[in-house]
Amino acid sequence: MTDPVLDIRDLKIALPKGSDRPFALDGLNLSVNPGEIVCLVGESGSGKSLTAGAIMRLLPEPHVRVAEGSIRFEGQDLLALSEREMKQIRGDRIAQIFQEPMTALNPQKTVGWQIDEVLRLHTGLGRKARRARVLELLDLVHIPDPRSVYHAYPHQVSGGQRQRVMIAMALACEPKLIIADEPTTALDVTTQLQILKLIRELQEKEGAGILFITHDFGVVAEIADRVVVLSKGEMVEQGTAAEVLNRPKHPYTRALIGAIPALVPPRPRDFRDAPVVLRAEGLVKTFAARGSLISGKRAPVTAVDNLSFTLRRGETLGVVGESGSGKTTVSRIVTRLLESDCGAVEVDGTDLLACSPRELREMRRHIQMVFQDPMASLNPRKRVEDLIAQGPIVHGADPKAARARARELLELVELSPAAATRYPHEFSGGQRQRIGIARALAMEPKVIVADEPVSALDVSVQAQVLKLLADLRDRLDLSVLFVTHDLRVAAQLCDRVIVMQKGRIVETGVTAELFAAPSHPYTQQLLASIPGRGWTPPDLATDAA
Amino acid sequence: MQLTQVLTYALRRLLQAVPVVILIMVGTFLLLKLAPGDTVDALVGDMGGADAAYIARLRAEYGLDQPVWVQLGRYMAKLIQFDFGWSFVYEQPVAAILWERLGTTLMLMGTSLSLAFSIGVGLGAIAARRAYSLTDNAISTLGLIFYATPSFFLSLMMILLFSVKLGWLPVSGLSDVAAFYTGWDHVIDVVLHLIMPTAALSLIYLSFYLRLMRASVLEVADLDFVRTARAKGAGETRLMIHHIMRNALLPVVTLLGLQFSTVLGGSVVVETIFALPGLGQLAYQSVIQRDMNMLMGIIFLCAIIVVIVNFLTDLLYARLDSRIALK
């Protein structure tokens, strides 16, 4: 057996005084062998990204620092090295790939310059040789037309390509260890799959060890050789991918894996006899050429192109697509937060788009929305009870009664009524989203439009909120238009699904049928890109709750 | 970046300034109308009085009996040709006086702003790189004190120290009129005369740029791409030069354009104290002597200068920020 490239022993990272816990990371043991991909998995706040900072010696010292333990890279203790020696290792023998490909590249330098910088720092190559190597690297990560990308600025290439550029940069000096910190989290599923394949392919070619940091067990199933699970700074489990994924031992791991939505859609329910509560007819939204005075004219973008659908009482209709598909625009148009260019949105038979401003304000009570970002969608300066009671009060309810009702609604969404007098920032993400749901329910709407309501939440919280939504839907006979990018989430909740691409509906059908036999090539591609689609999470329902 | 792109961009930016200039024309016209007395009153006052019929004839001659919007139209047509009317104080066209005074003010502006900008940016960057150290505290405190000191008080204190007590620098004027210096001696003489006014005008703005640059560098240093560069193995100097400075400069350059008009306003006090024959001193004298045509001429000329400077900083910004495509 070969020696590991990376060997971490009893690593403890101290947080500044007054933090919620003394150690961000408390006793981590981990090793990465050459040619191996080790996934470090945890939810937000688990300390997984700080591990990367500790290895690179780029922690925000002195506030956050390594308190104990050793980090050995190729047998050498990194913690004992001087800053100067460390600088020579960074980018040369250990490279790092970051989460946000947009912000991780300097906006004022060309792509070529930024890759070239690594070579300039760590090799004695001449200008011509470096340029040749950069073009070779761009080609290696499958960027079409490396020459033009070489001279492009980061904002001129797409998100997926930027991440390829980051990978090319990491590979420039053929490092022995690559730390990938959530490298695909900001990407669409189809791009994510391509990048994951690329990382696999290059790793097999170059033989580097990879420490892959992620929160997504689907991605783990896709790429990991071995897995280390972190919970609030403590290592709770480690083992081979097969062991951890299929036979998790620690309760935390079991809960996490149990929370992953299975790719098995619900049994189809029959809505043919239910009345139509929401009908969209021929909706079009074109964002005009923005004559921004600094950036100049841009081409007009058709975000939604001739969209029609119906939603029947009690039904949940999913709108699924990647970024740029127009799915968010749909949620804004049907609630008339955005004006459609033409078409009609009938709520219970009344065309919302034909309403006068006064009629519209009256009609809004019938179609309510749950928003994506639970922090941004609650006014930070209002108390929870005022947030929930605001709608009914605007529509003429007695303020006292509305606030009393708000407390009942809090109980309905499984929050303590004592929450009523608190401010939104005092709650966790999942709790805030419950408040958002209570606010929508306070209006007793005929239709609820949910725009990515769980995509900002950790997977365990996500499962709870989804369950709540499903419960409420069944109990209150709600009709839901559910917008999401996550097919697993759609499979959990939606009776029917609309698949959108570039503003158009490419396919629509009953969820179970569509998942079983997608007919459009794009739907097929989407389904094939779901990370970990080949892995069915073990049934842990019995002890997850 | 191609020449045609630059030209079309430049043209678009200039077109944008047109409504602003028109608004300023209307504004100065309104101010003139609001001011007590008009051209004819001044003329008649100059002559020592005249009978009512003659005054009426003069009014008709100057078009003052016309509807207001006709007067506005004529006024604007004249302004476009840089005809600002007649100064009854100087007995000369306003424009002639303005051209005479423009050079001094531009020289004062140019030196003050370039000093304030370069020193402010430099000190701000240093303070940010050593944030919360003794150096940073010293620089920041100095910045705060400069910022709080009015330019006229600073001027007096410098005069007290360098002219009255030490006798190093001349108190007023642009050059020593009695000395008849030529060549380099003249240049040195002018430089000596400009040291205190430049310092008085630039220190307050220096502290502006310093504070903004410090905040900007601190902000940029926290961004993801700086972390990326660190992970590549780049050293602190390299980070500063190649990754932080250019991005941190952008908001400071924006302020440079926005602040120019304020600095121009500040020259009124400084030019008056040091008796520099520039536009600022002229503005003060026009108020004292109630020469409204002159005052409006100065306002309009200053506005034009500000528009041009803003245009230049826009071009500079576009040059610095690769995200602005000059299409």
Next chain:
Amino acid sequence: MTAATTDLPRAEAAPAVALWRRFARNRAALLGLVLFGAVLVMAATAGLIEPTDPLRRAGDPLTKPFTDWAVPLGTDQLGRDILAQLFHGARISLLVGVLATLLSIAIGVVVGALAGFFGGWVDDVLMRVTEAFQTIPNFVLLLALVAILGSSIEYITLAIAIVSWTAPARMVRAEFLSLRSREFVDAARNLGVSNGALIFREILPNALPPVIVYASVIMALSILLESALAFLGLGDPNHASWGNMIGQGRAVLRTDWYCAVIPGIAIVLTVLSFSLLGEGLNDALNPRQKKQ
């Protein structure tokens, strides 16, 4: 699971208390508060120091400071009590500063809110007007306004507000532009809240903190503008003013420099107090920005 989700976080201190705690941690800000308090006390007790007229002759002209306890800080060339002028000057500085700031912020908030909320042609028109005001050098415009309106204290305050509203307007507009696309505004709109309530009840309270911080800057600038006017002899001749004292002191700078230096220091310390207060408030309102 249900039990876990009903767990509430620990109750936090009231927002005002938390704000004060963060503010009080900053020593420079506390110094600003003390200086500001001192100016306030000066303004409040001006009537005790000199109940009738600070501009009357109180002693021999050009009495040096600390020589005659009837006039502790000495007299100027007209025999006026410097201490009395200093205290009454504080009154004028604060009065002009506070009123001009309130007025300019009010104009700025209305213009910025309308431009930022409605966008489109409303924004275009309002922003061109703002740019026009910004293009004219503010002190020159101030001179012109004072020349036309006259130099009584009310008109000076008004004129200062007219030349100072553009910066808060741009700031409020920028805040509105970023806040109006935030989801909580959409959420309120979706509840049927009217535009007026959206502007004033939803967005404005969230847009105000940076404006409040900036008010300290306008306050400082207003005091500087008023003193510069008075220095040039264009202030209200009926009131004692620090700027005017410095302007008068200029004539005797060579021999009796204290006439200019004493009010000069008063201005520097007052403006400094607003800067420090502003920075302290900023750090207290945006705790993320400061790392230590």
